[in-house]
Amino acid sequence: MVFGFPILSTLVWLPIVGGALILFLGRDRDSFAKWTALGVSILTFLASLTLWTAFDSNTSAMQFVEKTEWISQFNIYYYLGVDGLSMPLILLTTFTQILVIASAWEVIKERVEQYMGAFMIMQGLMIGVFAALDSILFYVFWEALLIPMFIVIGKWGGQDRVYATLKFFLYTFFGSVFMLVAFIYMYFQSGSFSILDFHAMPIAMTAQIFIFLAFLIAFAVKVPMFPVHTWLPDAHVQAPTAGSVVLAAIMLKMGGYGFVRFSLPITPDASMTLDWLVIALSLIAIFYIGLVAMVQSDMKKLVAYSSISHMGFVTIGMFLVYDIIQTTGSSQGAMIGMEGAMIQMISHGFISGAMFLMIGVLYDRMHTREISAYGGVVNVMPWFGFFAVLFSMSNSGLPGTSGFVGEFMVILAAFKANVWYGLVAATTLIIGAAYTLWMVKRVYFGPVANEQVGKLKDLSKREFAIMATLAFAVVLLGVYPAPLIEVMHSSVANLLVQATTSKL
């Protein structure tokens, strides 16, 4: 709380209540729906800024804590709080939300109030996921999120949207039920559902292994990691632009967040024993999925695969910890890997959001995502071309943009752990550049490919504002990441201690 004001609850419930209002009052009143959604999003964003300003970065303890009894029979609390790991993700959510609402302004014409309502409710639930400190509350937010996303992909999506959305729902649901069983098991060991109590409780090795695997299934599906990633390209391709942005920018981060909030601190010994599994899957994601991205003919699919590949950096950065400490004997390198992973999450939120918005801009005009349908776009859309190249460069890890910082830190850590890890991870600098820049070359450069491309109009003011905001964020994070690192520092240090202290 800030001066006794429940700021986190406000952030969770303001968008949900706003979304419900839009849903109930906005039928056939499109402009009411849009403006309310935008107004509430901006209000939420401004409110979330107080988190940043009032945040104490010297402590790893939970801040802005709210705790009320919820289901007394089972010691379940309405328990919210943030630390340096979750606070930046909440800001990322509120920031992205404004762009998401703005991006749909003229594009969505059918059932605007349901669309806006769904996105507003989703925002509240996502903030809830990052702020929840009670595992049942966390699970409620985590699962409830599936409902609006299911509707969004299925209703406003592309040709095969029904298949994609069912796959999305069932994959994620399947993953998370095991997490629920793990929570219940731990409740009987600790007598509480509080995540912080889970952090502190000792767990035997066999139990740790099972709990770790349950978490791994849940979070690996969400991240997504190879080989349970197949829902993501389908969902991305079929989802409307804003749906893809939310999926890529925020929902995938929930998986990564799960690893740092649950897997590493709750099952440190199992994480140490099984870290090879996560590292191997991450390296496959980075290398193999990168190659898969290269051969895509659909732009959205390409970016979807590139997302999986980039999320590989997040997971490997988190699980390199044990190898680094073993080889170098100090946690200095581990710190770099972990912070790199966290920064990669934030940065990927900006970049992937931007990439999908760019494709959305083209799709709104041409109604195709095939790379071969384009060519020479930059000739008719110079401003758009400028942003497109900037974001693509960032996606391939150009120094000076946010994409570079996280990747570089993780690669550095990987070399400390094991030269081979480093070598494989570093191939992304080549592969990532290859698939992104090759797409840039085919879509934006060269002569104007056909008549339709020749008639394209450059960015509207609305689109320009969205792109410029994202560009600013990408460059700022690339040039001056220090404030972000500072906010995370104590929490990451604490996480390292938790992850390396045996609980047997």
Place this chain on the structure above:
Amino acid sequence: MNFVIPSFLPAIPEIALLALTSLILVADTIWSKRHQFATYYATQFTLFIVGMLLLSSFATEQTLTFSGSFVRDQFGDILKLFIILISMGIFMFSREYLLQAKFYRGEFFTLGLFGILGMLVMVSAYNFITLYLGLEIMSLAIYTLVAMRKSDSKALESSLKYFVLGALATGMLLYGFSMIYGATATIQFDEMARVIASGSADDVVLSFGVVFVVIGLAFKLGAVPFHMWVPDVYEGAPTAVTLYMGTASKIAAFAILYRVLVEAIPDLVADWQALIIIITILSLIVGAVVTLVQENLKRLLAYSGIGHIGFLLLGIIAANPGGYSAAMFYVIVYSITALAAFGMIVALARTNTEFDLIADFKGMNQRNPWLALMMLFVMFSMAGIPPFIGFYAKILVIEEVVQAGFTWLAILSVVTAVISAFYYLRVVKVMYFDDPDDATPIEPVSRQLKWAVSFVSALLLILGLMPSSLITLCYNSLS
């Protein structure tokens, strides 16, 4: 022979219900010509009175009466209260349905009331005779209700099927009762528990008795492999009657399951637990898998109901007060959810269509977005997705079964929950993503029903956000 006049006080709600129902039965023949809805209002009034009587004498501790054959306790009173509340909803939905289906008759309500009387007696049964009496009062009423539309051959077929199989189940139950009686020389639940605990009863006879009793109860609950009648009867019966069978009567069936297994033969837990585990596993699997291919919504709900019974039985398997409370919570939640689901069908049924095919719900979001949203609530609650109340029902039984050491059963149940999510999602998909064949807006039969359906569906969300009091109620009643 000394005859002591028993205390009638604990049974006042049942006695009042019987008296008033008999009165209505007679009155109906007189006033039904002039005032079409007089019986309906009298029925609702009767239920209201009974509910009030129940509340005013709400039990805090166990009282036995009628030579120990009738019990009044908190567990029973809570279940009875929900039976009455849900029945009021059922009758409200039924009236409109009967009008639409053109077979509105006063007998529907009087028979319904007798069925409820049977349910209340079942909940309060404390020996085999009372239990059997209650069960038969309820079953006979339902057999007749199913067959009420005489022109409908499908309904007659289901009625006959239900009657024959129901009689078979009752036979099994009686056979089991007589064996247990043979072994323990008593039909009284508390005494039976004492005799069995003392170890003087013949184990072989007892075990046989338990098997037959469990089979009989599984029939009544509609658990696999004794579930064959459920989908046919649900589908064939008029929806108003399906509503009646699928909701309130499940609560009563759960009550006798608890009374017999837990209060009469608790020491035979090793025997019945193993049986219930098998039944549960089969129910969970059939409820998840067979449902996938259903095209008729009533049939789908019937099969999914089998899966829900599987979940409910998980709580019984835990074999401790926590588990029973979780099962109790589950059955109450399931009844409310089923009331909303069948109520939705009833509210949309018209003279020429039952509105019970999944395809009928095509494009619902375009025809009536509000109802589509309500149906979405119902489906996600059934699937056990938070924040709807169905989620808490599932998590509680899973919690209890994990605590009892059956983690593998918990894992099996969550896997079936994932599979069954598919068919609930399919209904949502049809409503939201498909285009309607006929895009004209559709409204419930009456404004009253629209409110009723909305209220029950919204309740699933409201209870989901604040589940604490209902959970505490169930847990306190059994500890």
